[in-house]
Amino acid sequence: MVLSLRAVIIGGERAEGRLIDLWHRLVPAHVQLFNTYGQTECTAVTTRYLFDPKTTYEVVPIGRAVENVKLLVVDEKGNIVPQGAVGELYVGGPGVGRGYLNRDDLTAQKFVNFQGGRYYRTGDLVREEGDGVIIYVGRVDAQVKIRGVRIEPGEVEAALLKHPLINLAVVIGHPLDAPRKLVAYVQLADGQPLPADFRTWLRTLLPEALLPSAIIPLDKFPLTPNGKIDRKALPDPILETGSGSDSEEEEPRTAMEANLLSVWRKFLKSPSMGIHDNFFDFGGDSLLIVQIITELESTLKKTLPLSLIFNYPTVAKLAEVLQEKGWTPKTSTLVPVKPNGSRPPLFCVHADGGAFFYLDFAKYLDDEQPFYGLQSKGLDLNDEPFTRITDAAACYVGAIRSVQPQGPYHIGGFSVSGIFANEMAQQLVRDGQEVAMLAFLDAPAPHYPVYLSGGPDYTGRIKRLFSKPLVTMIRSGIQKMSVRYRKASSKVLIKLYQKMGRPLPPELRAERVRSLNQGMGDRYKPAPYDLGAFHLS
Known part of the structure; x- marks a missing residue:
């Protein structure tokens, strides 16, 4: 040199x-x-x-x-x-x-x-x-959504490249099968085979949601004329579907299974789905749960809890329960999103009302971290929802103490539910229990003096509005009008159903609970809390 x-x-x-x-x-x-x-x-x-x-x-x-x-x-x-x-x-x-x-x-x-x-x-x-x-x-246009989780392939590629045998790695969301699956293509040093324990090693670096469904070794990567990797020319992988069981075992065995599987395939847009495949592995989320429960209530002529699919996430398990003689649905405010692990459990209060919001969140937690969600009353079976935060918090405290009778407790809440979590912590402390963690995830501060003095800051709002790109301003305006229309029409429908004495369908139950929770948050005046908390936004 x-x-x-x-x-x-x-x-x-x-x-x-x-x-x-x-x-x-x-x-x-x-x-x-x-x-x-x-x-x-x-x-x-x-x-x-x-x-x-x-x-x-x-x-x-x-x-x-x-x-x-x-x-x-x-x-x-x-x-x-x-x-x-x-x-x-x-x-x-x-x-x-x-x-x-x-x-x-x-x-x-x-x-x-x-x-x-x-x-x-x-x-x-x-x-x-x-x-x-x-x-x-990575690139904005390279982001993919897998099983309801937004994933940046570059993060997965960076993890793959930490292995000493991997010279090159490319990760894509493959559209061949439904749901979309994460596929990794790798080039190994000196043409060596993929180590047998490679997936075990990769699990130490990535959460379950970021693990590729298939890892394909390649001797050479296809290139574009200017020398870049041609992602569109990568070979199609052979992807397993669902749990990987025989197709004969995946087909419905009863009329109930056939009915349920037809509904699931329709909403999950997955014709290859079988009776043993997990709803959440095929992109199931809280919105789809509401849609599917609505459909099932119509076809089965039964009122079903929204938590039903969470507790029985395969067609085979759900059909078995629904066909059981004398079965009646049960409701619970406590949802065991991830019940196993050696660490103290983390309890997080619902967002708009349902605990399914935390499904994606829990995928990023350590394997030894138990996680429970708390959902509002009123989502399931037309239970009467709470109208006071103190009553709701008392119910949630009772629910978490059924799992963990004594402290220290770890509690959190997203958005308006941070207010519920605060009241839970207050009640636990008054009862002589230790609260080791109170976490606010982008939660508001009700009646904070800055918001009460001087009224709305219209000048600041206008400045912030016009500092954004025009496309963003237009999109934001359309979204706000759409939300306002949905809320107004839902209120009218809820009153109409109640006057007719008919049970509310799932989407209206969710909208009613969402509105009541927001109103409770607006009216709540928290007492001082001296033990400390942290806020993430």
Whole structure:
């Protein structure tokens, strides 16, 4: 190597941590190595990072903004995200180009006025670390939704590349089968076979929701004419469906199973689904639960609890219960989302009313962390919902003490349910119990003085509104009008059903509970709580 060499600059492709480590082992320390990132639309380089020879890089940063460049990390709703959260990178400054020649439509989409400045939307997903360093995560258009969970393939690829035998990894959401499945393609060093314990190793790095359904070794990856990996040309994998049992065993054996399977296949859009396949493995979520229960109530002429599918998540199990002589549905405010594990259980109160909101959340918890959700009364079997938070909290406290009779307790709540969690903690402490954790997940602060003094900040609202891209403003306005219409029409339908003396269908039960919970939160005045809590937003 030439002794006069002082610096090497890399860029254009995502750098791998092990190659950076190899560089530092082979190259003299006086030669500095820089990673750069940028776009042609922003005059090439927008960030720069100087590697430290003493640091091992599992994740390779793209660095901080270079001189005269401003970076913002923005979510899909047009809000700047906090440090550590993933969002799209916006680049501002004098280096941002005017636009695309003769492409006014694309220019309007990618070059936007935002918070008083002109920015280029890179389409790249990043997160900002505590020291201001930017980490590249992946592409906005590469995100996939698997089993109801939004996944960034780049995170899975980064985990795969930590294995010493993996030279290259590409992860996609494969559309061949329903539901969409995560598939990984890997190139192994020296053509070696995939280790037998590879999946076990991968589970130590990724939560269950991010594990690929198939891992396909390739000797060579297909390339585009400009040398990039051609994801569209990757070979089709042979994917297993559901639990992998024989197709003969997957077919319905009774009229009830045939009826249920027809409904599930219809709403889950999965003609290959069998009677032993898990509802949640095929993309089932809270919205689909409401739709399916509505359909089943109509066909079976029974009133069914929304928690039914959660407790019996396969057609075979559900059919067995529904056919059982003398069976009557039971309701419970406590939903065992993830009941097993050696750690103290975590109890989280419903969001709008149902605990199914936490299904995705629980997938990211440690295997040893038990997790229980608390759902509102009134969702199931037309039970009368609560109208006071103190009554609801007392019921929830009784439910969690049926699982864990003594403290310390770990309690949380999302959005308005944070208010319910606060009241639960108050009641437990008054009863002499220890509350080790009270967590608010993006929860409001009822009657906080800032909101009560001076009325609404209309000037601030207008400034925030016009700082967002026009497309975001229009989309937000349409969404708000749609929500208001749904709420108004639901109120009319609820009153109509009640006057007629008819039971509310599942979607109206959910809307009624949602409205009552919001009203309780607005009226609630919390007492001082001196034991501390933490807030995530």
